[in-house]
Amino acid sequence: MDKLILIDGNSLSFRAFYALPLLQNKAGIHTNAIYGFVRLLEKVLKEEQPTHFLVAFDAGKTTFRHADYAEYKGGRQKTPTELSEQFPYIRQLLSTYAIKTYELDNYEADDIIGTLSREADEAGMETIIISGDRDLTQLASDNVTIYYTKKGVTDVDHYTPAFIAEKYQGLEPKQIIDMKGLMGDASDNIPGVAGVGEKTAIKLLNQFGSVEAVYEDIDAVSGKKLKEKLLASKEDALMSKKLATIHRESPIEVSLADTRLPESYDETEKIALFKELEFRQMLDEVDSIPSEEAPSKTFEISTDLRTIDFEQLDEATVHIEVAGANYLKDDLLKFGIYDGVQYVVSSIEDLTAHQPAINWLSNVNTSIITYDAKKLYTAMKRLGIDLQNVTFDAMLASYLIDPSQTIDDVHSVVSRFKNTHVQEDVTIYGKGKSYKVPEDSVLNAHIASILDAIAISKPEMTETLESHQQLDLLTELELPLARILSEMEFTGIYTDRETLQVMESDIQQRLDQLIENIHEQAGETFNLNSPKQLGVILFEKLELPVIKKTKTGYSTAVDVLEKLHGQHPIIENILTYRTLSKLQSTYVEGLQKVIWDDKRIHTRFNQTLAQTGRLSSVDPNLQNIPIRLEEGRQIRKAFKSSHEDYVILAADYSQIELRVLAHITGDPTLQKAFINNEDVHTTTAMKVFNVEADEVTSLMRRQAKAVNFGIVYGISDYGLSQSLGITRKEAQQFIDDYLAHFPGVKTYMETIVQDAKQQGYVETLLHRRRYIPDITSRNFNKRGFAERTAMNSPIQGSAADIIKKAMVDFHEAVQVTDFKAELLLQVHDELIFEVPKDEVERFSQFVEDIMVNALELDVPLSVESEYGPTWYDAK
Template sequence: MSDQKRLFLVDAYALIFRGYYAFIKNPRINSKGIDTSAILGFTNSLLDVIKRERPDHLAVCFDKGGSADRVEMFEAYKANRDATPEAIKVAVPYIEQILRAMHIPIMVKEGFEADDVIGTLSKQAEKEGYKTFMVTPDKDFAQLVSENIFMYRPVFGGGYETWGIEEVKAKFEVDDPLQVIDFLGMMGDSSDNIPGLPGVGEKTAKKFLAQYGSMENLLANTHELKGKMKENIEANKELGILSKKLATIMLDVPVEFDAKDFEMSEPDIEGVKNIFQELEFRRLTDNFLKTFSAEEQSSPSENTSAVSSSVQQTVKKPTSAGAGQFSLFDAQGNSDAIITNQDARITAATNSHFYQSIASGMATKLFIQNLMKQTSVCFDTETTGIDPITAELVGIAFSWEAGKGFYLPFPENKDEAQELIEQLRPFFESETIQKIGQNLKYDIKVLRKYNVKVKGKLFDTMLAHYLINPDMRHNMDVLAETYLNYTPISIEELIGKKGKNQLSMRDVPLDKQTEYAVEDADITLQLKEHFEKELGDANTQKLFDDIEIPLLRVLADMELEGINLDESFLNSFSEELDSEIKTLEANIYKEAGEEFNIASPKQLGDILFDKLKLVDKPKKTKTGQYATSEDILSYLAKDHDIIQHILEFRGLSKLKSTYVDALPNQVEPTTGRVHTDYMQTVAATGRLASNNPNLQNIPIRTERGRQVRKAFIPRDENYTLLAADYSQIELRIIAALSEEETMINAFKNGEDIHASTASKVFNVPLNAVTREQRSNAKTVNFGIIYGVSAFGLSNQTDLSRSEAKELIDTYYATYPKLRNFISEQVDFARDNGYVQTVLGRRRYLKDINSRNAVVRGAAERNAVNAPIQGSAADIIKIAMINIHKKLEEGNYKTKMLLQVHDELVFDVYKPELESIKTLVKTEMENAYKLKVPLDVDLDIGDNWLEAH
């Protein structure tokens, strides 16, 4: 590089947006509920540029007030951009603070865009002999590139590329960077709302530029074009000229390049640290200090240890110690000292580690001896598939020291595999060795098939993180990147994308298996260290130890147990539905006058509203289609037979495809039963979710639908199904938490709560409450749980908006403490950034202080709903754990099979029926003590429908 002075001009918003979207699937929320994604992303990029390039001169440019000139030229200019996300709006003042503390100048000029400011400054600096680098991913800037002006573009996946004249010429296929303006003018830019020439995209624009060189020359020669293209362009010449103007970056903004001002200087280190501390950027602080300290290199530490000669080893060292690469650990092996560098992530290739696979025989014996001496071990099973019931063990990885681990491959032969697992049995069944894993439910289920029970204390990193931040995702890759700044080998890299050519883990070479599997165990171990602390900070240690971890074993048992399904019943039901659907189809085609796909909302909307014109002003969905949902069609059903038939068609098709036909396919051949998978970490409120198949949404509300429940049957004639469900648990919780005496007493007296509410709200005696009054009271009762509005209530009932409002007002007057409770929840969320359940399960509400009323409203409803829904989830989880324990201790043959949020279903061995009924009712009703009694209804039957 020459000794020419170098100026870096940063396009602030471009990097802020980029930072924000980089975290969009996994936003960073600090304990105060601030979404810091954009701030973190921007600051990381900025430090990265400084560290890589060590610029002499640097400034950051912002937009302000948009471009007055461009809006004047073209009203729609940038008009239909999405509203700026809340996180970005709150980010800007912080970023300005950070820049001020770093003593980096902020350039902004009212009425001009950052493009124009950067353009003007770079041309001025060029005259003074500077080399200028415009830090932005935005292609528009290519027009400014010259001999001394470059684009410095962040590229996807990390790193930067520099665009000079040659690069711009190649990318845009032009002779001069200035032609980029013509290029953008021709093809337009939807994000900037530059209209462009109709029918001209990237390809055509390049062709035109090669041929005509400029917009003006193209427009002067349109006679040479032909067909539709000729018409289009001739009719839009003005638009072409306008587009080119809009795409032109201005070079005469009233700003001045002052070399002295832009010179890099010492930052106010304490000031920056304070801001980072407020934002809770711990690792970024380290990164900042390294960036601005003279000694930024740290040499990689040795993490290897003596290796026995009988094992195959794979030791990797950092490939280089160049800038941007770091050791994973400091000298103390302290993983908290990791240096983040978003664009140069640490991967196995850059990190020192020691992973080894263990050969059979003596090596295994020695390994197991060593394993048994440990007090806490992380393990991860590798199998032939993702379904634990059919998957076979391919190997198991172990790690008990960060950066180090072992892989024990399993033979394909079943007897030999069983022999190996027998050697490991003492480890898995040890009560004293703690087992650490990511999603241990899976490993436990796999091992159970080899007749091994995992005992001892457990630590599941996925569950830990679910409690730390339930709104995030919890797969290991995300956790590793977020908390360790480490990118693990992806499973796709190993076995290929899913589909036809995907390999089984068995087909992967042993050294690759070892690298992948031990890495997972190693990372999981490191995550555990991290989360242990955070669980304490969030006060959720008890929830983890007493609820989620014990529940994991309960769920594993329920899933392995499965439920018996009456397939022949479903098959005949399917035929019955099929013939009815065919009849309905024929009727609908006749009424529509043509055949079409009734199941396609798009085609259906066109038939109903374009062809038949059933309504004057049909409603549209947000994507511009006609809305044809149940609630809209129901209004029309009584006037039009076709609508009635369509609704019936929909109902029957859904029933058939989702349940009647799908369920028999989900029967596991090896067990003859249906095994759902309960997901313990997806519902933000603490509920479980069920999938493959979902057994939590089996129909019950319509007569026809609930027939499906007849297909769920006991194990055999010696068993019967028992369904136990909490009566009104959410209303009981809100009554108890709000301490609303009137409602508490109604529950204590065993009253019908909706009738009781109606009697009080409508001021009539309990026995004079009409059906309609009860029904409206019921709607409000439920509405309260969801955070009701007059608007929502009137939509749900026959009441008008004002009647609905009056009803809500009277309701609050009747139950004043309920209203207090609601505002207390919202206040708590505003002050703390989260709300919590009876057991302290938190839900963070980052939007609770949003200035956008719609967004804030949703957060406020969450503040009310999450503690209620979540507390109900907490309570049934306690009941499940206690019941499971009692069933084991009592050696009952009865098994718990299903959980449906407020209901548990059991396969009861008939001789045990009476004691089970008492056991279940007692445990459920006493799972948690509230100021309101809990009440459980029990039902028994030869299928799930009868048991209700």
């Protein structure tokens, strides 16, 4: 039997947006609403197996209902830009599923759904309508069920005529509009009858049947006051019913036949979108991701390194193949080299036994071309080979040319160039449980194809980098940095397991005490980690107000508990328990699992992930240790100097992004604040609030700080309102006042957008590019996000470039000193060193001088360094 699914696209997008925390992909696109939407799609397609599908959207803010009542839906807050920017992707997502979308000028999505559901009902077709808008429940019939999403997109009530009769004491679906006529609807700004609520409306309808019947027999209404209310609001009641009535004869140009789903569709576009949005879980759930077939090419491959005359070799392409992503410890499989004539793929044992190859790799005068220099440096270090002179890295070059391109493996980079033949890693190795190292013939051919592709793509990449003024960025910054990061990864940071164990015991004692206190406050023992049991305690036994329900009971999510803060002492204890429990499992216990036999943690730095140029780290992510809580900061006590005669020293840039903002914008007030060493947040507060320095309160300074950093990160009124706990109107006023007092910043924001529109990209101070294709999009939401990206990318990217340059400058400068200090970590704007105690004073000054002079700006850079026996003490 045919089955039609009709979705209210706007309603479900809003539900998904507010149900999930703000998520972003590496391009900075918010993805929470898209992700929630796709999870719903997958669920519906799997469980309902529809034959027909349509998603209806509102065409605009004005509809035919505004002619009857200009204030219809008035007072609604403007859609957050973080949601607006996701609508085009939701539409694109639906297209990849071959699901029809439709909108109609002057009508709402409800009217489209109402018209189609009527046609389907008349045809006897089973129909399911999915929406977070209760208005649509008026459409319920024997063939039409409304799935009303109460919270989020999965907590659903099924509105059938029987359900409506039970919920509304005998009312029929068609009487929902009469109920709205009497009680109104605040969400749509429908007035109804002042003073009449749901209970009274249902009572009247059970007696009279409709709004019109109430007024036709008004004398039969019991209660003088109620009768007066009804008479005073008669016009509003009749108008409200009309406003709430879905138009089921809308002039739509889409038929039921148009909504039929194809029996099958090409998933290529869907997979590409999942990759772009970084929906890794969704990709894992795709039954089979088609491999992009690389054109075949046969290589003559030697396995004997003696066929190459290393003494006469000036330049060659080199590759080392590793069995897995962690080149610090995964098996090294093969070594490959291409001298321009022949491809040689040897075993690792043969490489380490062949002295001419080792000498060549260690020679500063040879030129080595590769893919992923950092991996190559590390692998060679593992083999005891002092690799010297990598002059080109295809992965880094690709990243600089266009950082928006996803880099998964060699194929993902070189397949953009003609005549390359590299297959995806998943094709060679499989994935998950099916992963295995292939036989030598397959592996050797794969490595030869990699060598060939790197050699083919290098000239074109080099030409592009030169034309973009980026060749120095590769050769003078990113390539030297790759070697530095390799050394840092290989060295690792000493981590004291005993400190973590003591911390684990202390936190467990606190957790045990919290559990005891919570049980005492609850009046009984229960499983605190069971949301179901906790919900019963909070909302039934303690009778706290229910904020949100799920299919399995009451929601006890953090956002729910935070709304209950102050209503009962148990809430604060539960929130503390949750925080400490996560800290315990993720970090205190988690870090113990990744300490190597050398008593160090060896994280890996990702050099080609963030489009701004920032570094990130994995296995483990040491840049993500929570430091807002004291318990989180305490974790840094486990990171110690490896010897009692050494200390940990942290050198940290102070407000580097705001200083870059002052330099790039040329704003005189901002520049003056930094040149005169003023507190920039106090200066901002003085300007925005029009007060003197001694009148700036801590709240004023906090709000000014949020706006200062918000400007850097392209904050919206919604984002600022969330961080400060104020209304969006107040947040927008704050932003407007800021820009009025910092005209240089305002001019920059306008100018950089125009530059991006003309060029298609923005640049950092060192010519790192970020392409912004949507800057000229006709779609308002995409264009708005692109404009914010254009504003903040040069600032964030320049700050990232500065600390990278400081690392390279330090590495060069320290070579000609007698310092024994080692650089261990880079965390955001901070460099972490291990330094002998007798060097620390000299070394602090040495490092600070290098960092403040990394790049000359119109305002001074500022660096603060501190040291102690642990990373914690150095902060």
